[in-house]
Amino acid sequence: MALQFSPSGISARKLKKSVRPAGTQIIVKTLIELEVNTVFGYTGAAVLPLFDELYKAGSLNMTEKSINKKQGSQIIVDTLVEQGVETMFGYLGGVVLPLFDKLYDAPIRFIIPRHEQGGAHMADAYARATGKVGVVVATSGPGACNLTTGLATAMMDSVPIVALTGQVRTELIGNDAFQEADTTGITRPVTKHNVIVKNANDLQQTLREAFYIARTGRPGPVLIDIPVDVSISEAETLPPGPINLPGYKLQTHGHARQIAMSAKAINESQRPVLYIGGGVIAANAAEELRALAAKANLPCTMTLMGLGAYDQTLPGSLDMLGMHGSAYANYAVQECDLLIAVGARFDDRVTGKLKTFAPKAKIVHIDIDPASISKNVQVDVPVVGDAKCVLAELTKLVEHRPRSEWFARIAEWKARYPLRYDENTSTLKPQYVIEQICKKAGGEAIIATGVGQHQMWAAQFYKHRHPRHFITSGGLGTMGFGLPAAIGAQIACPDKTVIDIDGDSSFNMTMTELSTAVMYELPIKVAILNNGYMGMVRQWQQLFYNKRYSYSFLKNPDFAKVAEALGAVGMTITEKSQVCDAIDKMLAEKKPCVVDFHIEREENVWPMVPAGKSLDEMSGLDIFESMA
Amino acid sequence: MRHIISTLVQNKPGVLAHVAGMFAARAFNIDSLAVGRTDDPTLSRMTIVVLGDDRVVEQVRKQLAKIIDVVKVQDFSPKDIIARDLMLISVSCCPEKRPEVFALAEMFDAKIVDIGQKFVMVEISGTEDRLETFVDMCRPYGIKNTVRTGTVAMARLNRPEKNEL
Numbered sequence: 001m002a003l004q005f006s007p008s009g010i011s012a013r014k015l016k017k018s019v020r021p022a023g024t025q026i027i028v029k030t031l032i033e034l035e036v037n038t039v040f041g042y043t044g045a046a047v048l049p050l051f052d053e054l055y056k057a058g059s060l061n062m063t064e065k066s067i068n069k070k071q072g073s074q075i076i077v078d079t080l081v082e083q084g085v086e087t088m089f090g091y092l093g094g095v096v097l098p099l100f101d102k103l104y105d106a107p108i109r110f111i112i113p114r115h116e117q118g119g120a121h122m123a124d125a126y127a128r129a130t131g132k133v134g135v136v137v138a139t140s141g142p143g144a145c146n147l148t149t150g151l152a153t154a155m156m157d158s159v160p161i162v163a164l165t166g167q168v169r170t171e172l173i174g175n176d177a178f179q180e181a182d183t184t185g186i187t188r189p190v191t192k193h194n195v196i197v198k199n200a201n202d203l204q205q206t207l208r209e210a211f212y213i214a215r216t217g218r219p220g221p222v223l224i225d226i227p228v229d230v231s232i233s234e235a236e237t238l239p240p241g242p243i244n245l246p247g248y249k250l251q252t253h254g255h256a257r258q259i260a261m262s263a264k265a266i267n268e269s270q271r272p273v274l275y276i277g278g279g280v281i282a283a284n285a286a287e288e289l290r291a292l293a294a295k296a297n298l299p300c301t302m303t304l305m306g307l308g309a310y311d312q313t314l315p316g317s318l319d320m321l322g323m324h325g326s327a328y329a330n331y332a333v334q335e336c337d338l339l340i341a342v343g344a345r346f347d348d349r350v351t352g353k354l355k356t357f358a359p360k361a362k363i364v365h366i367d368i369d370p371a372s373i374s375k376n377v378q379v380d381v382p383v384v385g386d387a388k389c390v391l392a393e394l395t396k397l398v399e400h401r402p403r404s405e406w407f408a409r410i411a412e413w414k415a416r417y418p419l420r421y422d423e424n425t426s427t428l429k430p431q432y433v434i435e436q437i438c439k440k441a442g443g444e445a446i447i448a449t450g451v452g453q454h455q456m457w458a459a460q461f462y463k464h465r466h467p468r469h470f471i472t473s474g475g476l477g478t479m480g481f482g483l484p485a486a487i488g489a490q491i492a493c494p495d496k497t498v499i500d501i502d503g504d505s506s507f508n509m510t511m512t513e514l515s516t517a518v519m520y521e522l523p524i525k526v527a528i529l530n531n532g533y534m535g536m537v538r539q540w541q542q543l544f545y546n547k548r549y550s551y552s553f554l555k556n557p558d559f560a561k562v563a564e565a566l567g568a569v570g571m572t573i574t575e576k577s578q579v580c581d582a583i584d585k586m587l588a589e590k591k592p593c594v595v596d597f598h599i600e601r602e603e604n605v606w607p608m609v610p611a612g613k614s615l616d617e618m619s620g621l622d623i624f625e626s627m628a
Numbered sequence: 629m630r631h632i633i634s635t636l637v638q639n640k641p642g643v644l645a646h647v648a649g650m651f652a653a654r655a656f657n658i659d660s661l662a663v664g665r666t667d668d669p670t671l672s673r674m675t676i677v678v679l680g681d682d683r684v685v686e687q688v689r690k691q692l693a694k695i696i697d698v699v700k701v702q703d704f705s706p707k708d709i710i711a712r713d714l715m716l717i718s719v720s721c722c723p724e725k726r727p728e729v730f731a732l733a734e735m736f737d738a739k740i741v742d743i744g745q746k747f748v749m750v751e752i753s754g755t756e757d758r759l760e761t762f763v764d765m766c767r768p769y770g771i772k773n774t775v776r777t778g779t780v781a782m783a784r785l786n787r788p789e790k791n792e793l
Binding site: 184185188189192193195196213245246247248369370371374375378 | 637638641642645646649650653683686687690691693694695696697698699700
């Protein structure tokens with residue numbers, strides 16, 4: 001096994017090179033190759049390195065039983081490697097020191113954030129960008145508590161994460177020991193599964209199960225809490241075997257009859273709409289979706305989490321639906337006679353008033369999680385299964401229909417209510433910044449966001465083309481997600497352009513992670529759409545609280561100077577005419593780069609379906625029409 | 629509506645907390661919950677009485693099944709099951725009232741399990757209704773204390789088996 005060091009402050013490229021073996025290692029390796037199994041001699045200072053190496057080699061030749069005995073922390077590291085983990089995120093602390101001691105020699109790249117929450121978001125974004133399981137480590141007590149926001153974010157958006165937390169010694173549990181918290185108790189509602197391992201012999205199997213549970217079915221975070229005495233005691237290791245979880249049954253292939261019923265409904269429909277959620281991306285089913293939409297001639301709308309599943313530059317794209325969705329998507333949903341939901345969960349931000357959601361439609365719902373089906377909206381044809389398998393089967397059974405009337409109607413809506421903003425003002429509009437970023441990055445960049453107005457504009461005005469390229473906290477709406485997410489994505493995809501489109505208040509929450517980006521020399525870009533407000537909160541106060549802007553503004557620092565002080569590049573843009581140059585510079589920059597765009601302060605996100613209203617009761621359409 | 633949900637779970641620490649936590653987090657109402665080991669030491673049985681309409685109960689069933697340590701979930705419809713509750717009840721009973729209370733207990737197939745100077749303790753099992761009726765009948769004497777296990781239930785044996793018996 002090639003050894004790798006991962007000391008802090010070393011760039012990705014340097015890290016990838018393996019450290020060359022020491023001379024003593026070569027000696028011992030050669031002895032083993034020559035089938036020498038006994039060596040005679042006496043130790044002394046000058047030969048200590050050799051004896052150190054012989055000691056390791058000797059342990060290989062002990063009886064089989066003792067070969068397989070390893071320290072708990074070594075078992076953890078070996079199992080992580082066995083599960084294909086190449087990169088981990090996390091923060092040190094007293095009770096995870098045994099694990100970090102073993103990580104020092106492990107062929108795993110370790111990224112230290114500035115705060116455990118950042119680490120959890122990085123692991124989350126790493127998983128979203130690659131589809132692999134993200135791994136994060138934290139110490140007991142405060143470390144574990146700081147993970148919870150990240151775990152809840154991943155849980156709501158079905159992202160596979162394995163979180164390892166240290167715990168105080170088994171005999172101290174429940175005694176209010178130093179840095180003790182009931183980690184499994186605290187994280188139970190925000191994880192797909194969690195376990196405390198009280199016996200080192202259970203460690204290996206529990207870890208394997210954790211990875212299996214995290215990445216299969218509807219993915220989600222799994223936490224394993226490991227008391228420090230468990231990670232230092234020795235246990236037997238076993239080769240990987242089948243996973244036996246009697247309470248965890250997966251249904252990946254949809255029921256053939258249900259799929260046939262769905263196909264029949266599609267073939268018979270006059271006004272169908274595909275309603276695509278993040279499940280299609282999680283299942284790596286974007287290609288299958290596009291094939292289905294093309295073959296059956298179906299228009300396609302996406303949720304915030306589904307953006308990228310369908311190419312928004314294709315004519316069949318209705319863009320995003322819901323509270324800040326496009327008017328044409330929302331009208332199409334309200335008018336359709338068949339709604340085909342795939343990997344979506346009828347969230348309140350999507351449906352608006354439930355009773356009047358898609359009132360004329362028969363509903364087909366394809367989802368891997370049976371509990372998602374008929375949870376909010378009663379479904380006519382449920383199909384439980386993996387989107388990739390089900391969509392592929394479904395495509396075989398559907399037939400092409402022209403539906404020219406329906407597409408003409410959609411075209412009419414598109415022409416009448418395109419997503420718009422006032423392009424003729426001299427002020428700096430946030431939508432303009434995003435359009436320019438989209439133009440220059442060409443839809444090929446990975447976009448991360450915080451939460452709020454800028455997130456909605458990034459969803460609306462950036463044309464999303466590829467799955468796993470839009471990394472945003474949809475379900476939980478975690479402000480501060482953007483920067484650590486961009487870092488996680490950049491680490492996962494070193495050759496990609498990664499841009500965090502952020503808000504000033506969101507950025508403020510986790511901007512300490514800029515140091516992480518500097519330390520690992522990550523060329524991430526941060527475009528702050530700075531309106532000096534908690535913009536979305538201010539918008540709601542304007543619309544629903546009589547413009548009483550109660551505590552919704554912050555005195556921001558000079559973000560460009562903060563960036564410079566932390567070792568990144570900083571720019572401040574106040575004029576519309578500077579935007580294009582600034583974006584060019586930002587995209588060309590090799591260092592982390594923060595561009596602070598001072599945008600029009602009271603710009604609103606339109607259209608908007610006010611909470612509790614039907615999708616066709618959008619506000620802001622008059623504003624669109626006045627701009628036409 | 630009352631639904632009896634019978635759940636087989638892994639006999640591991642934290643499972644009860646997980647199930648109870650899920651009910652609280654999703655705002656489902658538990659009327660009663662009975663937990664005990666099964667003949668298989670790795671499994672426990674939870675019998676949960678839930679209040680809610682069919683849609684809520686369907687969600688309860690699905691959310692229970694989603695918990696990794698929950699092995700099996702059955703939603704019993706009331707007519708297909710044998711359901712029982714066990715109750716201990718201390719009834720105020722001076723010596724001269726004893727014959728009356730004993731007769732009452734006998735009528736309900738209940739057992740006198742302890743006796744004191746002023747109270748008798750009665751053990752009774754049966755359907756919830758039966759237990760409620762018994763409590764009502766004891767009320768005139770004065771009730772000191774009651775304790776109930778919550779409903780446990782098992783599916784009725786199917787007909788062919790019955791005929792064989």
